[in-house]
Amino acid sequence: xxxxxxxxxxxxxxxxxxxxxxxxxxxxxxxxxxxxxxxxxxxxxxxxxxxxxxxxxxxxxxxxxxxxxxxxxxxxxxxxxxxxxxxxxxxxxxxxxxxxxxxxxxxxxxxxxxxxxxxxxxxxxxxxxxxxxxxxxxxxxxxxxxxxxxxx
Amino acid sequence: xxxxxxxxxxxxxxxxxxxxxxxxxxxxxxxxxxxxxxxxxxxxxxxxxxxxxxxxxxxxxxxxxxxxxxxxxxxxxxxxxxxxxxxxxxxxxxxxxxxxxxxxxxxxxxxxxxxxxxxxxxxxxxxxxxxxxxxxxxxxxxxxxxxxxxxxxxxxxxxxxxxxxxxxxxxxxxxxxxxxxxxxxxxxxxxxxxxxxxxxxxxxxxxxxxxxxxxxxxxxxxxxxxxxxxxxxxxxxxxxxxxxxxxxxxxxxxxxxxxxxxxxxxxxxxxxxxxxxxxxxxxxxxxxxxxxxxxxxxxxxxxxxxxxxxxxxxxxxxxxxxxxxxxxxxxxxxxxxxxxxxxxxxxxxxxxxxxxxxxxxxxxxxxxxxxxxxxxxxxxxxxxxxxxxxxxxxxxxxxxxxxxxxxxxxxxxxxxxxxxxxxxxxxxxxxxxxxxxxxxxxxxxxxxxxxxxxxxxxxxxxxxxxxxxxxxxxxxxxxxxxxxxxxxxxxxxxxxxxxxxxxxxxxxxxxxxxxxxxxxxxxxxxxxxxxxxxxxxxxxxxxxxxxxxxxxxxxxxxxxxxxxxxxxxxxxxxxxxxxxxxxxxxxxxxxxxxxxxxxxxxxxxxxxxxxxxxxxxxxxxxxxxxxxxxxxxxxxxxxxxxxxxxxxxxxxxxxxxxxxxxxxxxxxxxxxxxxxxxxxxxxxxxxxxxxxxxxxxxxxxxxxxxxxxxxxxxxxxxxxxxxxxxxxxxxxxxxxxxxxxxxxxxxxxxx
Ligand code: FES
Ligand code: FES
Numbered sequence: 001x002x003x004x005x006x007x008x009x010x011x012x013x014x015x016x017x018x019x020x021x022x023x024x025x026x027x028x029x030x031x032x033x034x035x036x037x038x039x040x041x042x043x044x045x046x047x048x049x050x051x052x053x054x055x056x057x058x059x060x061x062x063x064x065x066x067x068x069x070x071x072x073x074x075x076x077x078x079x080x081x082x083x084x085x086x087x088x089x090x091x092x093x094x095x096x097x098x099x100x101x102x103x104x105x106x107x108x109x110x111x112x113x114x115x116x117x118x119x120x121x122x123x124x125x126x127x128x129x130x131x132x133x134x135x136x137x138x139x140x141x142x143x144x145x146x147x148x149x150x151x152x
Numbered sequence: 153x154x155x156x157x158x159x160x161x162x163x164x165x166x167x168x169x170x171x172x173x174x175x176x177x178x179x180x181x182x183x184x185x186x187x188x189x190x191x192x193x194x195x196x197x198x199x200x201x202x203x204x205x206x207x208x209x210x211x212x213x214x215x216x217x218x219x220x221x222x223x224x225x226x227x228x229x230x231x232x233x234x235x236x237x238x239x240x241x242x243x244x245x246x247x248x249x250x251x252x253x254x255x256x257x258x259x260x261x262x263x264x265x266x267x268x269x270x271x272x273x274x275x276x277x278x279x280x281x282x283x284x285x286x287x288x289x290x291x292x293x294x295x296x297x298x299x300x301x302x303x304x305x306x307x308x309x310x311x312x313x314x315x316x317x318x319x320x321x322x323x324x325x326x327x328x329x330x331x332x333x334x335x336x337x338x339x340x341x342x343x344x345x346x347x348x349x350x351x352x353x354x355x356x357x358x359x360x361x362x363x364x365x366x367x368x369x370x371x372x373x374x375x376x377x378x379x380x381x382x383x384x385x386x387x388x389x390x391x392x393x394x395x396x397x398x399x400x401x402x403x404x405x406x407x408x409x410x411x412x413x414x415x416x417x418x419x420x421x422x423x424x425x426x427x428x429x430x431x432x433x434x435x436x437x438x439x440x441x442x443x444x445x446x447x448x449x450x451x452x453x454x455x456x457x458x459x460x461x462x463x464x465x466x467x468x469x470x471x472x473x474x475x476x477x478x479x480x481x482x483x484x485x486x487x488x489x490x491x492x493x494x495x496x497x498x499x500x501x502x503x504x505x506x507x508x509x510x511x512x513x514x515x516x517x518x519x520x521x522x523x524x525x526x527x528x529x530x531x532x533x534x535x536x537x538x539x540x541x542x543x544x545x546x547x548x549x550x551x552x553x554x555x556x557x558x559x560x561x562x563x564x565x566x567x568x569x570x571x572x573x574x575x576x577x578x579x580x581x582x583x584x585x586x587x588x589x590x591x592x593x594x595x596x597x598x599x600x601x602x603x604x605x606x607x608x609x610x611x612x613x614x615x616x617x618x619x620x621x622x623x624x625x626x627x628x629x630x631x632x633x634x635x636x637x638x639x640x641x642x643x644x645x646x647x648x649x650x651x652x653x654x655x656x657x658x659x660x661x662x663x664x665x666x667x668x669x670x671x672x673x674x675x676x677x678x679x680x681x682x683x684x685x686x687x688x689x690x691x692x693x694x695x696x697x698x699x700x701x702x703x704x705x706x707x708x709x710x711x712x713x714x715x716x717x718x719x720x721x722x723x724x725x726x727x728x729x730x731x732x733x734x735x736x737x738x739x740x741x742x743x744x745x746x747x748x749x750x751x752x753x754x755x756x757x758x759x760x761x762x763x764x765x766x767x768x769x770x771x772x773x774x775x776x777x778x779x780x781x782x783x784x785x786x787x788x789x790x791x792x793x794x795x796x797x798x799x800x801x802x803x804x805x806x807x808x809x810x811x812x813x814x815x816x817x818x819x820x821x822x823x824x825x826x827x828x829x830x831x832x833x834x835x836x837x838x839x840x841x842x843x844x845x846x847x848x849x850x851x852x853x854x855x856x857x858x859x860x861x862x863x864x865x866x867x868x869x870x871x872x873x874x875x876x877x878x879x880x881x882x883x884x885x886x887x888x889x890x891x892x893x894x895x896x897x898x899x900x901x902x903x
Pocket of ligand 2: 096097098099100101102132133134135136137226508558559
């Protein structure tokens with residue numbers, strides 16, 4: 001066990017963990033930030049996507065020992081207490097069905113738009129291929145990304 | 153599946169006048185209320201509550217609380233059923249709070265399965281809302297000393313013809329004192345006055361979902377709860393010879409390890425599979441502890457089960473006469489006399505549900521002998537019974553709280569994982585959050601049955617279809633609980649096989665024995681998956697053999713408009729638990745969706761090389777669906793640029809969610825056709841995560857899905873499952889158009 005200080009959503013958090021503990025479980029089980037979801041534990045489904053220094057990462061395979069000095073953003077911190085344009089677009093397009101995958105989808109979409117404000121269909125496929133939605137909301141995810149691109 | 157015995161209300165003639173400004177109209181009323189009526193009898197005694205039935209209450213502050221008593225797994229039902237009440241109640245949706253019901257028989261049926269929530273509760277919930285509305289009107293009439301006929305409830309207020317009004321909050325206490333009026337006095341709304349039903353409303357949890365606040369089963373946080381995971385025998389149900397937990401116990405955070413007994417096979421739907429339970433401070437410690445276990449397993453009753461061989465055996469059996477479940481004319485003679493006979497075998501593998509949220513449950517068994525559950529379950533009442541039974545405590549001592557479900561597709565109707573949590577909590581002596589990893593989910597599911605089918609269709613010299621032989625063999629759901637359940641039951645065969653609607657003189661539908669060798673359960677649209685695939689692909693081949701357009705072929709085969717009298721053709725015909733008189737099998741409604749899809753999809757248009765469009769239609773769960781799928785095949789890679797659905801589900805209660813169910817149903821179907829497959833070797837499932845159990849991702853799913861909802865005044869029927877069956881053969885037929893390859897096995901392998 002060691003002690004770590006993490007910067008999450010612009011706040012510092014102190015946690016005790018073994019160095020191999022994935023960020024996903026740190027967020028969910030130690031800090032109660034349950035907006036980030038577990039879906040596979042192996043970087044195969046994208047439900048656990050967060051941003052580490054602005055880049056989309058699968059928190060289920062990012063271990064805590066590499067996170068000192070990094071800035072982590074989760075779905076809870078995305079809009080700074082306002083809705084982020086991507087969240088707005090998501091609502092306008094009524095994207096979610098069960099909703100379980102949507103934190104991860106939104107985090108991936110935000111990262112995409114930050115690096116590519118006007119993504120083509122191929123860009124969207126490439127950026128979102130790692131996020132499974134078993135409910136099949138893909139048509140609307142694509143539409144919402146395009147809408148968010150216009151909103152922001 | 154239990155009989156649905158609720159009475160059905162017949163809506164009157166629907167007025168087609170549409171108030172297109174309804175959304176903004178509601179908004180204006182809201183403004184008007186807050187500006188001009190601020191202090192005028194909107195609210196009353198804040199402690200008063202008017203609760204005319206179990207589904208709703210209105211407080212003196214004017215807040216309306218509606219009970220969502222069925223489980224939300226993505227269909228929008230948690231919104232749609234309360235909307236029905238809110239509409240009849242003339243409540244302002246922005247002042248409505250939803251409360252999720254615990255599992256309790258007082259709410260009526262809570263088994264959220266079989267696409268029947270709206271069908272079963274539409275009449276009842278309208279009546280519940282209308283009753284409360286009348287009581288509020290009566291309370292206002294009493295206050296004013298006028299006749300109730302002069303009072304009208306509208307948007308959270310009751311208005312008198314003179315212009316006076318009271319808010320619902322003000323009236324709550326007064327309405328609560330009134331007797332519930334007799335049913336004969338209740339007047340349901342004229343459908344033209346609907347404010348929410350048939351209109352667009354976003355789901356109640358939308359903002360919570362996009363901000364990460366929505367509470368799923370995985371997100372339950374109970375103080376001091378420990379996390380448990382279980383290592384189960386890869387041969388589901390088999391026991392343990394010995395185990396060593398020393399290394400596991402030394403993993404930091406692991407608190408306790410113990411053995412949960414294995415049930416053997418068949419074990420039913422609610423008994424845990426047993427195994428070694430690892431209880432730890434958090435999920436990661438539990439998972440690592442579990443990895444450190446060393447276990448010697450027993451071999452189970454199904455150690456010789458190899459799914460590839462088994463489907464071969466079933467397919468062999470389809471070549472023999474089976475037990476006949478539907479028979480008309482003389483099939484042998486007709487086939488012998490046919491000038492053309494088309495023969496085809498079809499196979500599908502096991503599938504796994506793989507909802508994005510794996511099974512999980514939190515249980516707190518307390519010293520006082522009570523047990524509280526928080527879990528994402530489709531059937532909270534069954535969960536309640538199963539937990540009480542497993543703990544051997546009185547049902548009154550169990551409370552089942554239902555969270556949001558992160559998908560389910562039938563998996564979370566079985567309460568086995570909740571029973572695990574309850575037993576682990578008792579054993580540990582504190583609250584337990586039980587987690588299924590994705591590996592657990594894919595390896596220990598209640599799988600969709602693998603299935604082999606054989607079909608032979610005979611055409612005579614006049615190009616008329618005269619013979620239809622269909623054999624379908626699969627291990628039935630019952631086999632998971634009953635060693636004698638070796639053969640598909642009528643209800644399973646009535647999903648797409650025995651309810652074959654074509655007007656053909658000589659018919660034989662047969663099945664045969666295939667004992668279950670693994671847990672079998674129901675997956676979104678159940679046996680319709682098997683049968684719609686085979687029938688829909690066969691019909692396409694029949695069209696080709698008859699040299700007819702596939703749509704014209706199907707319309708021709710349906711024969712004259714009629715309600716098909718399946719009751720006289722099939723012993724114990726199963727019409728999704730509804731009497732066929734109430735929900736007939738109407739060829740006219742079926743033709744209507746077919747014609748609609750034909751028209752909307754641009755059927756018959758020229759397509760470039762490598763593209764194809766396929767068609768299929770299927771009635772399931774009493775809903776009529778036709779589907780046209782366009783594909784583009786490029787060096788074996790399949791893309792689905794466009795899907796058109798036409799659906800007749802009666803009154804379209806929440807059209808926006810109907811559309812989303814069809815969009816999602818197409819993606820779900822794409823997984824089944826293109827990539828998903830569970831194989832079993834020596835009794836153990838081979839796949840274990842999304843790298844080998846493949847499901848559709850954004851690039852595989854249809855690029856566009858258009859849903860054409862038939863404007864209908866018929867009784868509403870479900871939409872969760874009906875999109876899947878016709879999509880499967882429509883996609884296969886499209887692939888045939890694009891590549892010339894007939895698809896007879898799922899998932900497809902292109903040559
Ligand atoms: S849980 Fe991390 S990618 Fe699936
Ligand atoms: S909305 Fe259910 S998994 Fe995506």
